[in-house]
Amino acid sequence: MRKKGIVLLIIVMTQILTGCWSRVEVNDLSIVTATALDKIEGGKIRLTLQIAVPRMLGQVGSGGGGGGGRGSGGEKKSTVTVSENGETVLDAFRRLQEKLPRKLFFSHSRIIIIGEQLARDGVSPVLDFFSRYREARLHSYILFTKGEASDILNIPPKWEKISSEEIREEEKSHIGVSIYLVDFLDMLLTDGVEPIAALVEPKSTEVKKKSDSESGQSPPESEKSVVIAGAAVFRKDKLIGWMNGKEARGALWLRNELKQAVITVTIPEEMGNGKVSAKLLKGESKFKPILKNNKLIMKVEIRAQDDLYENSSKLDLNKPDAIKYVQKKLEEDIEKRIQIVLDKTQKQFKSDVFGFGTAVYRTYPKAWKKKFKDRWDQEFPELEVKIAAHVRVVRTGLTNKSITLEDKEFIK
Amino acid sequence: MKLGWVIRLLTASRRYKKSSIQKRDPRKSEPLSGAFALDIEHLKSIFDRSSDIVYREFNIGRMQKGVLIFLEGLVNLKMIDEDILKPLLEYGKSMPQPSNLRLKDMEKLLQDQIISVAQVNRGESFQEIVDYVLSGDTALLIEGASKAFFFSTKEWEKRSVEEPATEAVIRGPREGFTENLRTNTSLIRRRLKTPQLKMEGLTVGRLSKTEIVITYLDGIVDEAIVTEVRERIGRIDIDAILESGYIEEWIEDNPYSVFPQVQNTERPDKVVGHLLEGKVGIIIDNTPFALIVPVTFFDMMQASEDYYQRYFVSTAIRWLRYMFVVTALLLPSLYIALLTFHQEMLPTNLLLSVAASRETVPFPAIVEAMLMEVSFEGLREAGVRLPRPVGQAVSIVGALVIGQAAVQAGLVSAPMVIVVSITGIASFTMPSFSQSIAIRLLRFPMMVAAGTLGIYGVLMGTLIILIHMTRLRSFGVPYMSPAAPLQFSDLKDVLIRMPWWGMVERPEQTGKKNPQRMKNRFRPDPPSRGE
Known part of the structure; x- marks a missing residue:
């Protein structure tokens, strides 16, 4: 009994002997909320980190708690941006740590922004750190920007306490391209698909007023906020071009990642003259590669369900014929949008960001290996793509006829 | 298990005294001499x-002396009088003079004709007199x-049957046990009117001679x-x-466990x-707490009210309790572990507000948690512990001081107060x-484990406890049954x-031994229209 007890005691003690070696109090952490990477002259890497200052974060509204002695000095920023140059990311990271009193803590960095220069030269070297380092999250959004990435981190937040949180929320809404680091790496490593990621830009949230544009003043930097403005298109790990917002959304259609969309079509004079807007309820795209007589044709089928929410035309949506007409119009619009982005990627970028190659591989694995795998770069720009959209308008909102139809005499 | 040798060390030094305690008074066991x-x-x-013992000497008739011996406070004086x-x-007055009662007549007369007390006993030794008195x-x-007669005149001050203070219910009987053994047995008897209900009597304690009833x-x-048992x-x-509690510690299966293996209750219905x-x-x-054996962990998680409320509600409440047991044991240690070792496990916004x-x-x-x-x-x-009026003041001061002042002074964080x-x-x-x-006691070692080893420590601690x-x-019944x-x-x-119709x-x-509670399942069902 006693012997057993001693043995047990020793076992328990050895467990405790490891001690508290990884113990860190929250007060001793620099919580990194966003990471930005740029390439500077001489090929060095500049690592810019946005670090939360908890002192400035807590107790919003509770005047007594934070106001008294601690929150003096008026308004202060809730984040601090720090940066350092280095040969590699870890090198810069080490140098940065030397300057900071608290331990850098990476696990909550959910945003990685990479500048244009670094992206054009290839991102693989820096991404290796993020896939290797224990604290880095693969589930952080990867974003690219025109110009310097570190500038993005300095834009003050409008709604959230921290600007990186705003970017993350924007990404989460899936209106623009939203790619996790893990997805990016996946696309990088998979045959038959090239990486694509979101493009962020500082933009004014307000549309320019006439007076502003006349005087030539652009709104001050603090008025701007970070907006997902399009997409960055890659070939292998090198950036080759940008898509604007509209093109990026066309790419989302093709990548089957679209969650929210509004389609507006113009109804011509003879059918009622006006515009109809529909909101996407459910959208789905399917690739059907067809290999016939040694010629590859890619059929893209798009199925969408829409809610019709705005109708300023004279179409009577009570009538099935009218609905059918609108559906046809919507289909045309979708096809047109997709054709635009398809042309751009095939002709200009020559980069298969949609994963057509993967679809071919899945359908014709043998042919892919034999014929297409090695020369897909040449094959893709020449690929014949047939787009077929099928739209179903499910609902027409709370009214059927447009109010301008029914109450003509009252309005105007 | 590990405490065993410590306890043995502590008790060993006292062992030699044992013989001195067991000394008996030799005078008490002698028989009555007959010389009055x-x-x-x-x-x-x-x-x-002994100031509370009363010797009431009197004469029966003219010559014959008698004495009544009783303890004031333990007897019904009115009963003794009347x-x-x-x-x-009165019998003495009516007796033909000048004759004395002889022993043989005495026994018969006393019991059959004179004394109107329900229980009469006889004894011949001083020991018996002492015990009865x-x-x-x-x-x-x-x-x-050379014989003594004993009349049952027991009556002393006792608390009336009140609502149990520690096990209040919203729905259910409000009777609780009292300090009086016979009141308590009667409370059980009233609920089970069957001769199958047994009440075995025992006496424990050399000096206290405490009566104990084993009921089943x-x-x-x-x-x-x-x-x-x-x-x-x-x-x-x-x-x-x-x-x-004395009995509980004597009869439990594992004396070195923090978990109670005997249930105590104030409620007769329980x-x-x-x-x-x-x-x-x-x-x-002399205690309102009855013991129940054998008992399992899950028995202790059940309140008697569970069986009186609607079963949907009772089920939900049980789950609530299970959830809160885990909370009571683990919440502070998980908080510590997450905050000092695994900051990445908290959502960013939560971490930032906690930070x-x-x-x-x-x-x-x-340290803060401790x-x-x-x-x-x-x-x-x-x-x-405090007297009731003071206790209220303490709770107000405590809540204010700890809850608010400590947070405002920046000594303790608000999330910790919430935890x-x-x-x-x-x-x-x-x-x-x-x-x-x-459970509350185990929380502290768990917190230490969390503070030194993080989630790993919490996990180890939980495993050891499990x-x-x-x-x-508990009396051979696995503590975690029917789960394990x-x-x-x-x-x-x-x-x-x-x-109930499903049990x-x-x-x-x-x-x-006798598993069937009811003959067959009878689910209440309104008569269908045709009948």
């Missing part, structure tokens, strides 16, 4: 320096007789358990039993409920106080509270 004056003298020397003394004196009977000695339902209970109580050798499941109740004189509130706190999370938990336990203990108060609330959801205090719990037995070992049919009263069988572990 001498016997009285002897009794007085046994009961010397049912013993008065008839004796001390338990509240009145002893009668008459000149010329013959034909339902497993005889082996009753025998075991009888044996374990029989083994007790102690000078006095003051509360059921005892009866358990008797019907084939368990054994132990009622002890913000912790910014001014000068202590590590573990500080708060210890002061909470102190507050709770003070609330129990501690949720833990406090959680620990009070457990119906059994002895259970909840065990292993310990599954190894525990799994007895699927018994989960009807653990995972859910089956409606066809008694629990497997204790009710195996």
Whole structure:
């Protein structure tokens, strides 16, 4: 009994002997909320980190708690941006740590922004750190920007306490391209698909007023906020071009990642003259590669369900014929949008960001290996793509006829 | 297990004194001599320096002396006056002069014609006189007789049956046990009007001579358990039993466990409920707490009210309790572990607000938690111990000081206050106080484990506790049954509270002997239209 007890005691003690070696109090952490990477002259890497200052974060509204002695000095920023140059990311990271009193803590960095220069030269070297380092999250959004990435981190937040949180929320809404680091790496490593990621830009949230544009003043930097403005298109790990917002959304259609969309079509004079807007309820795209007589044709089928929410035309949506007409119009619009982005990627970028190659591989694995795998770069720009959209308008909102139809005499 | 040798060390030094305690008074075992004056003298020397003993000397007729001996405060004086003394004196007046009563007549006359007391006993030794008088009977000695007569005149001040303070219910009987053994047995008898209900009497304690009643339902209970209970109580050798806790510590299976292996309750309906499941109740004189054995972890998680409320509600409440047991045990340690080792596991926004509130706190999370938990336990203990009016003041001051001032002074973070108060609330959801205090005690080692090893430590601690719990037995019944070992049919009263019409069988572990509770399942059903 006693012997057993001693043995047990020793076992328990050895467990405790490891001690508290990884113990860190929250007060001793620099919580990194966003990471930005740029390439500077001489090929060095500049690592810019946005670090939360908890002192400035807590107790919003509770005047007594934070106001008294601690929150003096008026308004202060809730984040601090720090940066350092280095040969590699870890090198810069080490140098940065030397300057900071608290331990850098990476696990909550959910945003990685990479500048244009670094992206054009290839991102693989820096991404290796993020896939290797224990604290880095693969589930952080990867974003690219025109110009310097570190500038993005300095834009003050409008709604959230921290600007990186705003970017993350924007990404989460899936209106623009939203790619996790893990997805990016996946696309990088998979045959038959090239990486694509979101493009962020500082933009004014307000549309320019006439007076502003006349005087030539652009709104001050603090008025701007970070907006997902399009997409960055890659070939292998090198950036080759940008898509604007509209093109990026066309790419989302093709990548089957679209969650929210509004389609507006113009109804011509003879059918009622006006515009109809529909909101996407459910959208789905399917690739059907067809290999016939040694010629590859890619059929893209798009199925969408829409809610019709705005109708300023004279179409009577009570009538099935009218609905059918609108559906046809919507289909045309979708096809047109997709054709635009398809042309751009095939002709200009020559980069298969949609994963057509993967679809071919899945359908014709043998042919892919034999014929297409090695020369897909040449094959893709020449690929014949047939787009077929099928739209179903499910609902027409709370009214059927447009109010301008029914109450003509009252309005105007 | 590890405590064993410490306790042995502590008890070993006292062992030599044992013989000195067991000294008996040789005078008491002698028989009565028959010489009246001498016997009285002897009794007085046994009961010397006892102000509450009364010797009421009188004459029967003219010559024959008699004496009534009783303890004032333990007897019904009115009964002695009217049912013993008065008839004796009146009989003496009517007696033909000048004859004395002879012993042989005496016995008959006293019992059959003179004394109108329900229970009459006889005895011949001083020992018996001492025992009877001390338990509240009145002893009668008459000149010329070498026998003493005892009349049951027990009556003393007792608390009336009140609502149990520790086990309040919203729905259910409001009767609770009192300090009086016979009141308590009557409360059980009233609920089970069957001769199957047995009430075995025992006396434990060399000086206290505490009466103990082992109660069970013959034909339902497993005889082996009753025998075991009888044996374990029989083994007790102690000078006095003051509360059921004494018995509990003597009869439990694993004396080195923090978990209670015997349930205590103030509620007669709870005892009866358990008797019907084939368990054994132990009622002890001078305490309102009865014991129930064998008992499982899940028994302790059940309140008697669970069976009176609608079963949907009871099931939900049970789940709430299970959830809160885990909370009471783990919440502070998980908080510490997450905050000092695994900051990446918290959502970013939560981490930032916690970090913000912790910014001014000068202590590590573990110290902060310990500080708060210890002061909470102190507050709770003070609330129990202090006189009621003062207690209220303490709780207000405590809540203000700890809750608000500490946060404002930046000594403690607000999330920690929330964690501690949720833990406090959680620990009070457990119906059994002895259970909840065990969980509350275990919280502290868990916090230390979390503060040194993080989640790894919490996991290890939880595993050790679980292993310990599954190894525990209460009178041979596994502590974690019916969960471990799994007895699927018994989960009807653990995972859910089956409606009464569904509880066809008694629990497997204790009710195996007579499992059928009702003939067959009868689900209430309104008559269909055709009938």
